[in-house]
Amino acid sequence: MTAARRAGWVAMALVSAMVLAACAGDDAEPAAAEDGEVAEAPAAEDPAEDAADEPEGEPIVIGGTLALTGPFAATAQIHEIAAEQYVEMLNENGGLLGRPVEWTVLDDESQADLSASLYERLITQDGVDLVMGPYGTGAITAAMQVAERYGYVFPHHTASLTYAYTYDKHFPTWFVGLNTHHTTPRKVFEAYQTLDDAPQSVTFVTNRFPGTDFLVYGVDQGEGALREGGGALRVAEEMGLEVLEDLSFDLGTTDFSGIAQRVAAVDADLLFVGGLGVDGPNLLAALEQLDYKPRHQFHQWPAPGPMLQVGDLADGATSVTIFEPFEPYLSNPGAQELYQRFTAAAEAAGMSYTAPETQAGASWAAWQVLTAGVEGCQCLDHDEIAAWLLDNTIQTVQGEFNYRADEQNYGDDIQTVKQIQDGNWYVVWPPDHASEGRDMQGAG
């Protein structure tokens, strides 16, 4: 290799890098970013649709980041599709305050620190009018501090460390109450108590992940504004369940055989899986290899598709939800639009599980909250938007939100319990929210 050729190689590599960088620089401008997004979105617009109120004027720019790449990208994709669909719907229906809406989404690569600096960029360089929260507890927690620094209203959909969010203009749509580490397990255990074969003992299997860890183990005393130290472990004991085993595992664990053996060995009535994504299916597979099926099983945040794909193993499994693609949720305001648009877009994007459920529901609700605030105060002033949201009941696909300032902007826990029955998810608890003809089923 001659020196000249070496230099040539290097030059080529660097030049292409720079050209790309310069192009990206251009595209990072809000207008161009919109083009990029539209190009990706399915072109399923109906020209016959009556363009009732054509939005006009300066567009309102809403910015945010999502984990478009990296380990959280699988779920963040759902939020991207939901957001695209919502904005498209908004613009078809007259926009916001009569102005068109642009959605600028940047990629935080599943990194909390990147998300934080990208929000700085969106707010202080790109000058977006509004922001939407990112995906993932870490990114949301980091980004919220940026929003707080600049006083931006900060709707967010999937943050789970409720106690950590003290910002007065954050608006969660993972609407589980401030004391979710207390209320969530209580709700689940109450549902199980209605059964004839109500579980008397429980085994916990917990992923060492911020959200799941918090829910099962609660917090240390004096952390945040929580009234309860709690955690599912404590709640179980309070409600008279005997805790037979308490196991935790690392994020990224793939081999569950050892854990499965310990679960099977103690054979508790209820298996409480404080896991997320595919932890549940993997654990179930390992249990199946031992010919063991838990009599009752609860999974915190399972990926909905994989849970159904494991078949009989997951029959009777419960989880908590805030939105599902069936009644009674489909009667909530905006749920039909969400269902139709999301399913079509997810199919077009080639997703493996196309129905909108908790993740898409939370995302949609966050957009509903944001636009409700803007339309409510008829302004883009963050203080006024926040004040309006705190003063009013917000109608969302999840149901009604009543934000309470004294609860760090959380309100009641509106989660419901869902269960896999006959190969599908159904809401089974509380009774007034249950899917038609469905109730909590015991071990069959």
Added chain:
Amino acid sequence: MSEHPLLRCRGITKAFGGLRAVDGVDLDLGEGEVRGLVGPNGSGKSTLINVLSGHLPLDAGEIALGGVPAAHLQPHRVAALGLARTYQIPRPFASLTVRENVRVAAHFGAHEPRPADVVEEADRWLAFVGLAAVGDELPDTITLHQRKLLELARALATRPRVLFLDEVLAGLNPRELADGIALVHRIRDLGVSIVVVEHIMRVILDLCEHLTVLNFGKVIAQGDPQECLRDDAVVTAYLGADDA
């Protein structure tokens, strides 16, 4: 052997596995002395140098440099006592220029006197060996001969009292050889004591006042070079048992 030699080695022994590469070698070096160290291939010369400079731990024996015990010291401590060496195949710092190579040595080496200005010090030694012109070159762009000179300059810049020259003159053409011999004499004139490892006996005769001959790791002759080379044991070691 003088009463108080600068470098005093007794019973130096180093074995690799079962093979005693250096076997109870005694070696003295007086102030300002130039001593030849010769022996057939594999007789243990390089091992001896590696042991004395601290590169290899010795199995037994004593070393004293200027009266200070120098056995079992780390090499940089040995260097601090004033012992420097060159390598048979030059080992310059490849990413540093010739001048920078010498500067590293000027920075470190013997503890005193530390030069006030390493830049001047380095340039002085470059000029001394005749490499001033290639000071800014990288070592791999200069000739092998120049690299050997660089080894020398680098060793000198550590301000040694004892210098081991491991075949610095090998592979030179006759004119370079003459220059090299003159250079070694000039180094001796600076007051540095020198041990020369060399295969070309004429060079040894030109350079050395004393000779130590090794074979199979043992000293087989020691003393006046001419006499050593006529010694029966030496002749046998080199030419074979039944000398013609």
Added chain:
Amino acid sequence: MTRRQLFPPRVALGFLAVVAVLLTIPTLQQRVGFPLYNLIFLYLVFFWITQATSWNILSGYSGYFSFGQAAFYGGGMYTTAILGGRHGWELLPTLPVAAVVGGTIAALTGLLVFRLRKLSGEIFALFTLAVALGIGALVNNWGVLDGGRGIPMGRLDYPAWLGDTTQMLYYLGLLLALVAVLVAYVIQHSRFGAGLFAIRDDEKVAEALGVPTFRYKMLVFILSGMLAATSGGLHAMQVGFISPDGAFGLRIPVFVILMSVVGGRRHWFGPLLGAVLIHTVTDRMAGAGYAEANQIVLAAVLIAATLFLRQGISGRLVERPVPPTVTFVVAFLLAFTVGGQTAIGSAAVAIGAALVVLFLPDRWLRSWRRGTDGDGPPAGADDAAGPAGDDEEPELDRAQEAGR
């Protein structure tokens, strides 16, 4: 290597001028009102300069290639997070503690690898990686440190005269970067640096020439750990939410290696250059949904730099300083004023242009200058690319010695 003066007037003035300009930027920002993001952007550049430089004084100068940067970065970050986020310390006192933690991690690791066993290059690299992942796993499992839940930083107090959070990050980030760069500069031009360079090229010969190799390696390892950890501690404020996989993951080591290799590992200026370059590119591309393309391009640059550019960009820049600098300034001004780009966008464009000029074959440049005469052999390029087989002969010699 040692000059007669550590800071010749030209260098000292240069440093002062750059620092002076950088110090005025926050004030300027408030007066003129250009986007606040530029401050954050610059803070991040400072952060990467500090990280890359701290890596480089160990791995670039002494040649011990570490994959374990995250151990220091994460260690510092968690120190600040635990003391500040959990126990309510003010920010500033946590930083010296972070430095001590980083230095301790480095010292313990160094004792293991340099004293107990002399680990060779690849093993050293993977060992440091294992240490970083191990500390990460420990933090993830031990409730006293974290236990897997992550630590939200909340707002830490700091002296009010540092301004708002952004300004505070900016000033402290600048200070750390300045310290790191000065440390790197001073080392490079001192006896210490000469010893490290010697260790990098041939540790045995260095030792024989009197370089106290063990002490020097430990010293530089600890120094590197302290700098990286302090910077990590400060960065905890920017990150906002500290989790084990974020703090001890692969991203930090990957980027510092990339920056230093591309910028040049043998010069204090290299990692600085690399940090500016890589961060600007990443900033312009990653946010805009080009993360994958960005990753591919950066990885390709890493490969190309490893194969063809042993001295990094700084090696080339030292040989041809003027044309690229002029190009950079002109291109920046053009892009900013005429092209209507943002400051950062202009910087990206200008860097691109400067790089093109930097790597134009010498022959072209000469033919521009001298008309059509382009016969001479291209000088410089050879040196920039570096010798391929530097170490063959010493290897041979070492082998022979060992064989005897």
Added chain:
Amino acid sequence: MLEVRGLHAAYGEAEVLRDVSLTVPEGRIVALLGPNGAGKTTLVKAIARLIPITAGQVSVGEVDLQRLPRHRVVEAGVAIVPEGRRLFTQMTVEENLLLGAYSHTARASLKETLALVYARFPRLEERANQRAGTLSGGEQQMLALGRGLMATPRFLLMDEPSLGLSPLLTAQMFALIEGVTELGVGVLLVEQNVARTLEIAGYGYVLEQGRIVQEGDREALLGSERIREAYLAL
């Protein structure tokens, strides 16, 4: 006939061999003498194509070795017993021997050659499954020779086979080398040990600083002052 004509070789800029020419007939031992550093090892390596040459030619019969890919030189009939033995120390004795017969030409008669080598070196057969690194010095040298023979060479380049051996072992080794010629193999024997070497070599060359300075038959060389001069400056 192994023929070297006008060979030059250099390490970088330093020319180590200058215009070297020599001939080794089949079935004969030719000595290459000279003090350390004269370039003997370099010459052997150059002939075996282990290092590049700058000028000249090496041929076996009609075959020009320079035109062969490196791993086919052995097929042309040139095997090496290198300085310092350079055995595959982690492998067993037998594996070393089998590797000697790695080439396609040698593989054809592998069994017979192995039997032959074992017959000549019964010691090696006793230690067939022992690792080569654990052999004594003399046994190692034997193995190096055996490995060379396994390649069924027409010419064997032996570089200082007596290195590190006691006088008694050296004598035994030289007897073994003499035995090799009975197989019709030509040997280029590089040695420092002049007297011993010339006991078994009928012809010899003296190399000094990269040049052949003298050649001749046993008697001529034994009486040569030039050799004493070269070795001992006497």
Added chain:
Amino acid sequence: MLILLQTLATGIVLAGLYSLFAIGLSLGWGLLHTINFAHFSFVLLAAYVTYELSTAAGWDPVVTMVVTAPIGALLGLGLQLFVTTFKIDVFGTLIVTFGLFLIFEAAMAMRWTADLLRLPSEINPYFTSAVRIGPIRVSMLLTIATALAVLACVGVWWLLKHTRTGRGIRAFVQEPEMAAAFGVNYPQLSLVIAGIAGATAGLTGTILGMYLSLTPTVVEVWIAVVFAVVLLGGLANPIGVMGAAFVIGMVESFTRQFADPAMARLMALVVLIIVLVFRPEGLFKRLVQEARE
């Protein structure tokens, strides 16, 4: 007692998967002086291929090995040619293949998106079924992996130890110059090794394709443990790889069974660090060693 045996069995099949994953990396490092970080990319690519062939083309996932192994082998060959062409040193290969790893990761993210891809149970019965030995049960999938691992490791061991090719390779690694002098054509033999190493990556990929929900970054969690096995195993020692995998598998299995399961990975790393400190050459001897270090 039963629980002890069960834990042992679990550890063994886990070790099988680890050794299958590590053997190619160990061979490349020990014999070709290539620390192939891209090995992980080869594995993931093969996993995606298994997914595609099973879902789209309806193959039995195990059968996809007839495709993934050759793909892996080709990738291995390509890399080896690249490394030889540019004469990259050991350390350089680590950096360069790490770059390749990043490129592959991004490219796979572009092709398969970040979505979780999982073989449905009905076409992947191996995932949930178990092999029963008396009262002890172990995962069918991991048992297949273990069988493949034993096949690969013992096969490679036999190749290196008892064939002409293997002798040539070992000889070359120890004494390149002498091996060449006796007719060893290393460039050719190195391709054989690179091909074998790549093929094991393909097989590993098929197993992981059945074992995991695939995302472009899923393979990252394996890096630490696989390098641990490689380093502990003593380079290019197939039996050592199995032994090291056994140690790591047991440490993890026993930690999961008898201590806090979350500590399993930490314990594995601690074992690695301790061993590296006291035996940097690994728990097992290198089968093939350079004559001079």
